[in-house]
Amino acid sequence: MTRPRKQIHLAAHFPGVNNTTVWSDPASGSHIEFDSFTRFAQDAERGKFDFLFLAEGLRLREQNGQIYDLDVVGRPDTFTVLTALAAVTERIGLTGTINSTFNEPFDVARQFASLDHLSGGRAAWNVVTSWDSFTGENFRRGGYLAEEDRYDRARAFLSAVETLWESWHDGDLVADRDAGRFLAAGDVGSYAVHNRFFDIEGRFTVPRTPQGRPVIFQAGDSDQGREFAAADADAIFSRHAVGDDGRAFYRDVKDRLAKYGRDRDDLLILPAATFVVGDTEADAEELSREIRLAQVSPATAVRLIEQLWNTALPDFDPDGPFPTFDPVGGESTVSQGRASVRMFGRSAQELADEWREVAAADGLTARETVAVTLGRHAFVGTAESVATQIDDAVQSDVADGYILVPHITPGGLAPFVDTVVPILQERGVFRTEYSGTTLRDHLGLGPADERRAAAS
Numbered sequence: 001m002t003r004p005r006k007q008i009h010l011a012a013h014f015p016g017v018n019n020t021t022v023w024s025d026p027a028s029g030s031h032i033e034f035d036s037f038t039r040f041a042q043d044a045e046r047g048k049f050d051f052l053f054l055a056e057g058l059r060l061r062e063q064n065g066q067i068y069d070l071d072v073v074g075r076p077d078t079f080t081v082l083t084a085l086a087a088v089t090e091r092i093g094l095t096g097t098i099n100s101t102f103n104e105p106f107d108v109a110r111q112f113a114s115l116d117h118l119s120g121g122r123a124a125w126n127v128v129t130s131w132d133s134f135t136g137e138n139f140r141r142g143g144y145l146a147e148e149d150r151y152d153r154a155r156a157f158l159s160a161v162e163t164l165w166e167s168w169h170d171g172d173l174v175a176d177r178d179a180g181r182f183l184a185a186g187d188v189g190s191y192a193v194h195n196r197f198f199d200i201e202g203r204f205t206v207p208r209t210p211q212g213r214p215v216i217f218q219a220g221d222s223d224q225g226r227e228f229a230a231a232d233a234d235a236i237f238s239r240h241a242v243g244d245d246g247r248a249f250y251r252d253v254k255d256r257l258a259k260y261g262r263d264r265d266d267l268l269i270l271p272a273a274t275f276v277v278g279d280t281e282a283d284a285e286e287l288s289r290e291i292r293l294a295q296v297s298p299a300t301a302v303r304l305i306e307q308l309w310n311t312a313l314p315d316f317d318p319d320g321p322f323p324t325f326d327p328v329g330g331e332s333t334v335s336q337g338r339a340s341v342r343m344f345g346r347s348a349q350e351l352a353d354e355w356r357e358v359a360a361a362d363g364l365t366a367r368e369t370v371a372v373t374l375g376r377h378a379f380v381g382t383a384e385s386v387a388t389q390i391d392d393a394v395q396s397d398v399a400d401g402y403i404l405v406p407h408i409t410p411g412g413l414a415p416f417v418d419t420v421v422p423i424l425q426e427r428g429v430f431r432t433e434y435s436g437t438t439l440r441d442h443l444g445l446g447p448a449d450e451r452r453a454a455a456s
Contacts, residue, residue: 008394008430009270009401009443010421011095012044012413013053016075019304020274022294022407029410032074034084040410041085044092047417048431050442051093051124052085053237053403054078058102059135062336063303064312079111086119093439095124095217101150102130102139105160105198112214113165113206121210121438125161126217126237127228129154134336151224156197158216158232167191168208212448215439230256233267234445237403241271241378246398268443273378273402277386277415284380291407292375293368301367304374307335308348318367322359327352378402383419390420391429 016031017023029036041052057075061068078096085094094115098108108125116123129150130136136145145153172188174181192201218225218233221240229236230253240249249271254264276291278284296304301318310328327348359369379386393399406412424430435441440448 011403013405036410047421091434097126100154100157109161109164116209124215160193164204165213167204235268238271241273268400275379288380292371296371387423
């Protein structure tokens, strides 16, 4: 029996300043002014995307003891931006990354419940963890959390937040003017959470939300992160965007769902992906090469090589060969706020060896090699071929859809919306209109209560 063609899910990530964004391009706008967020969100909504995605930065990252201004910097507060966007959009979902290590359940539950109310049921929380003591210095508890405890706290945190959300029920608000009765009963919002990480009880302040509870995302590639997603999340944000690597991740995470009593459709796999659209295949390939070199400027190349080699290279020429010595082992002494080895996804020595081999084989400089190996775009081609690549990937279970990251903000999403989306719509694999009003509707997820009841 032939399987029906899957409907593609699309989302848009406003990346802020980092080494994906070419912020210095004359076509780029502000990464802080609200007009940029508005334009980006409205382009995504015009394209009928499922949701807009914002990450967060809890500390300015540093390298060699100085602020690393080629990474995430100057990012406005996620909740403030998403709440403001709720007022200038109508249907698109609003997804924000909020850390479960450096926040408190009551605050996060109240903020997301409020966003869900103010947006009419469009809120989603991307639950992330951290054990980074450098970032923790901005918070009362500092870097107190051991790495092995971060997902235990995250699961306890999420469970506490859901307890708070579920402390209100449908029908609790009656607002009977004639009877002078606002609440159905006097015990609404009562909760108690007592476990290893939290000892809280009281009354939650925000009534049950339009979605029952906001959609839950998880972003993490470790075995613990995959288990967390399989047990508790509605969608997972991954970096495995294409080919056999993507299919292996997709199969691995989907196979974990059964042990938690969940169906394979209960968790969506949504990798981040970049794209380049040209008038011809050759134009797109040349544009992709130019963008990669713009993303990996000489200064960025030096910083990335310093992160991998775990040592300062003040006199290093990025237009020459790689350092002749091997990367320095142990914890990073160069970069604060991000872990280079985790970012590169393998050991520093393995990646250094690969970079040297690529440079030798293709006659590339250090910078050119970094641009080629790290700056690869997921989808490159004409609008027709990019649509085909995305459709083929989704139909062959590389992913359920993509969170697209343009290299130009806020205007970089519009060419995709205007050229690729219509082709996907003509093929019948992407919506032409929103069929519902909530993010759960867009993602094809059942009502929160039904899903949780099925999982229990």
